[in-house]
Amino acid sequence: xxxxxxxxxxxxxxxHWRVTVPQPDGKRKFRTxxxxxxxxxxxxxxxxxxxxxxxxxxSITDKLRSDAIGAFEILxxxxxxxxVAAQYYADHHRRITNSETVKNAIAAFRASKxxxxxxxxKKDLKNRLARFETDFAQRKMADITAAEIHAWLGxxxxxxxxxxxxxxxxxxxxxxAALQKWVSENVLEQVPKAKEKSSPIGILSIDELSRLLENxxxxxxxYWVFGAFCGLRxxxxxxxxxxxxxxxxxxxxxxxxxxxxxxxxxxxxxPNVLAWLASYRKxxxxxxxxxxxxxxxxxxxxxxxxxxxxxxxxxxxxCSYLLAKEKNAKSLALEMGHADADLLFAKxxxxxxxxxxxxxxxxxxxxxAQKKIVALAG
Numbered sequence: 312x313x314x315x316x317x318x319x320x321x322x323x324x325x326x327h328w329r330v331t332v333p334q335p336d337g338k339r340k341f342r343t344x345x346x347x348x349x350x351x352x353x354x355x356x357x358x359x360x361x362x363x364x365x366x367x368x369x370s371i372t373d374k375l376r377s378d379a380i381g382a383f384e385i386l387x388x389x390x391x392x393x394x395v396a397a398q399y400y401a402d403h404h405r406r407i408t409n410s411e412t413v414k415n416a417i418a419a420f421r422a423s424k425x426x427x428x429x430x431x432x433k434k435d436l437k438n439r440l441a442r443f444e445t446d447f448a449q450r451k452m453a454d455i456t457a458a459e460i461h462a463w464l465g466x467x468x469x470x471x472x473x474x475x476x477x478x479x480x481x482x483x484x485x486x487x488a489a490l491q492k493w494v495s496e497n498v499l500e501q502v503p504k505a506k507e508k509s510s511p512i513g514i515l516s517i518d519e520l521s522r523l524l525e526n527x528x529x530x531x532x533x534y535w536v537f538g539a540f541c542g543l544r545x546x547x548x549x550x551x552x553x554x555x556x557x558x559x560x561x562x563x564x565x566x567x568x569x570x571x572x573x574x575x576x577x578x579x580x581x582p583n584v585l586a587w588l589a590s591y592r593k594x595x596x597x598x599x600x601x602x603x604x605x606x607x608x609x610x611x612x613x614x615x616x617x618x619x620x621x622x623x624x625x626x627x628x629x630c631s632y633l634l635a636k637e638k639n640a641k642s643l644a645l646e647m648g649h650a651d652a653d654l655l656f657a658k659x660x661x662x663x664x665x666x667x668x669x670x671x672x673x674x675x676x677x678x679x680a681q682k683k684i685v686a687l688a689g
Contacts, residue, residue: 317354319347330354402495403453410453411493417444420487431546439480442467452485452493457501464502471505478502513621514628514662515539517670524587524674526614530601534608536587537563537599538625540672541578542633542647544571545623549604553594561585570648578646586675628671635668 316331322343328350330342344350379393386396411419417440424433446463447455460481464474482499489497515523520539527535537543537551541563550569557564561580567573601607612620621627626647634643663671 315354315357317350330357332357406453406493406495409492410451411488411491412448413450413452413455414444414448416452416488416491416493417441417484419491420484423487429546429550431549435476436480436483439477440484443477443481452488453495455498457498460498461502464505471507474505475507478504512627512631512662513624514631515621515624517667517674519615519617520628520671521674522615523611523617524676527611528607531604531607531611533588533591533599534604535611535625536584539628540581540584540587542626542629543578544626546571549598549600551599553591553597553599556580556594556599558592565648574648576645576648581672583672583675631662632668632671635663635665636672 314331315333318329318331320327320329320343325345326347328344328347330344330350330353332340332342334340342350342353344353382393382396386393421433421436421440424436428436443463460478464478467474467477469477478499482497485494485497485499488494524532524535524539534548538545538548543551543563543565547565547569551563551565555564555566555569558580563578563580565576565578567575570576630643630647634640637643
């Protein structure tokens with residue numbers, strides 16, 4: 312058996328020192344030195360390496376040894392060993408190799424949502440992910456970094472709120488990819504949220520709401536009434552069915568499946584709601600909103616000569632006028648489906664005067680004029 316050894320030899324009449332290094336294949340190689348101290352230093356290092364790692368390490372070439380030293384210096388600030396770094400790279404490369412392209416991942420993700428997501432959500436998912444797919448279609452999911460996504464989101468010509476919605480949809484995609492083992496983690500968790508600029512809450516004036524209700528069609532009137540006087544979100548209104556209206560109990564039920572927060576809640580049917588919808592009490596089945604809803608709503612606003620339409624105007628109006636009338640933020644939070652009554656109170660208080668709130672909640676149809684709006688006496 313060949314052993315590691317240091318021997319003194321004579322070459323050209325001068326003393327030299329030779330280190331015999333055993334190889335994994337059973338052969339041997341020699342390193343010859345003219346300096347005894349240098350030969351002994353090489354021998355000692357080789358002996359330690361041989362003791363720790365066997366003969367395989369003794370076959371390291373000078374180039375490989377140089378590369379190892381360079382890699383060690385790169386990793387030194389991170390306190391990471393070469394073997395750990397190599398394993399990390401191998402795992403990373405394996406994940407990329409076994410990963411899926413963005414295009415295919417999006418297709419699979421959207422297919423997984425076919426049975427358990429609303430049409431509105433699926434449409435939004437399609438539009439936003441299609442935009443991401445345009446720029447990353449053939450990239451492997453595991454190869455895309457949080458920094459790349461952050462830069463892509465930052466380049467979108469949209470406001471902070473919309474940018475965060477894009478990030479939310481991408482986060483859902485990455486979570487799905489993690490379940491499929493296409494990525495090791497959801498990198499969107501490392502992407503900071505965009506700053507959302509707060510804008511003043513816009514509400515409808517008494518006159519604007521009066522004109523809107525006066526010009527609403529028979530098909531759209533329930534939408535405006537439930538929105539303005541029950542505070543339902545637009546998506547909740549579109550999902551609302553007549554069976555959810557509890558006329559006897561004077562309540563609107565918002566089932567968990569139709570709620571944005573996925574929690575069931577009830578909203579009171581106040582006297583003016585019952586007055587506006589008296590002729591609809593016979594309805595028991597079907598959706599409250601008609602087909603081609605958006606086009607019909609736009610026509611109503613045009614007929615009412617409303618030049619501008621604040622964001623979430625109906626829901627914001629409901630909150631503002633009800634808080635001014637009842638001054639009960641906790642009760643309002645329950646009807647709104649909010650968890651934080653204090654935040655709701657801070658956002659909506661003092662937006663309208665109590666006298667205006669009284670007029671708002673007194674709006675009912677004038678039976679004599681059929682389409683006129685009047686205020687309740689007192």
